[in-house]
Amino acid sequence: MPALLAVRNLEARYGETRVLRGIGFEVAEGGITTILGANGAGKTTTLRAVCGMVRTTGEVTLAGQRIEGRATEDVVRLGVAHVPEGRGTFVQLTVEENLRLGAYARRDRGGYAAELTRVYKYFPVLAERRHQVAGTLSGGEQQMLAVGRALMLRPRLLLLDEPSLGLAPLVVREIFRIIRTINREERVSVLLVEQNASLALGLADHAYLMETGSVVMSGPAAELRENDAIRRAYLGY
């Protein structure tokens, strides 16, 4: 499969600290790739680097087009939807207004209604609460809203930053189930960053392991799951 996203030699620093030390990875067209790693490994920075939220050196290629150094707003217009760390909810706006904003960068205004129906089909609870102020939603509902907002773009590539963080296991399972459906039925490629390695490896078809700013291991998710070092350090059995 050709790579939808290809990253080579990516470096980023916050002040003097090098957070990414020349990493490289790929997301296959229609695939789910996960980046695992402990806190501070540079996973979030990697996602932020892909959509121009931090200054970087190196190459980021989306569908054959170099996108490093572009403004976030422009990367979004190429069909990259980022569900950020902390969900990025517009807490004072209603659920439906949040979703409307997700479709802001789309050129075809007509698709909005169809997209909204689709998102409400995936997340019926959002339809129930469409006129509610988003800040009053529970953590799990806000995570659904964040995924829903990203889907409104009808993205080619979905970047997910720790969607499981702080949520009850049942809610997490539900969200991961929907991510899988979206990936299979709509062919949205996914780049998932997770600390919960067993969940992520269960969902993804390809995985990378990051430690302090470098990729230290990569391979098919099924292989990494069987790897002894990964099992001990990240899966805990």
Next chain:
Amino acid sequence: MDTLIQQIVSGLATGGIYGSVALALVMIYQATDVVNYAQGEMAMFSTYLAWTLLNAGLPYWVAFVATLAIAFVGGVLLERILIRPVENAPVLTIVIVCIGLLVILNSVAGWIYSYIQKPFPSPFPSKPIRVGNIYFGAHDLGALAVTLLVLAGLYVFFRFTTLGLAMRAAAQNPVSSRLCGIRVGWMLALGWGLAALVGAVAGMMVAPIVFLDPNMMAGILIYAFASATLGGFTSPGGAVLGGLIVGVIENLVGTYVKFIGTELKLTVALALILIVLVVRPSGLFGRAAVHRV
């Protein structure tokens, strides 16, 4: 009783003007956490432009609309040229830029137009309007109507249009807005443009009452501060309502409390700011700032 109603209506008219300037302050404050101290002078300068256009022979409403357009573009340009370079600077830096703008606009207006007061026409008849047995100033009623119309227009814009929604989003959460593809910088500039436009309306509506001079907005800016404080700096609707309340209080206190009269009216506004800040710092309709730790 008649005097009371007259004073309330006239208070609502000036209150609408305070509320407009307060709304302009709140719009920029919500987007950038900075109070634009030059808001009053921007309104004053727009009013002088309107005066120039009127003197050139343009009909009132043509000059009115043209002034709004110029004020809007001017507001956008000011943000792009003056505020953009210090966007990420500490708040105090931006405050100093705003105060600098205040002084410059004031001086330039004085330099071009002189500091001598000029009369500014009202588009409304000078004959009072009689409702029942009570006479109302036509300009009071007209100014109130124009102000409310502009505010209603803004409400519809922010509530129902995608651009208005994007501007609200950009003010609340710039990072998420960028991730939705919103050009946050331009949204801030548009906010400055709209604030300048609202200020221009206020300037043109108040000038027939206070006369045109470079310092005409100084007092009004203080009332606007009182209005925004009373309504809450985080609530646009509250700021407008605060303006109406301040306008009415100011008029009633000036009329019925003998020792205050017209000379001490401004003190009422300042006292109001103090009282609100002590009793309810977030204002009547504002939300207290909550930070997660």
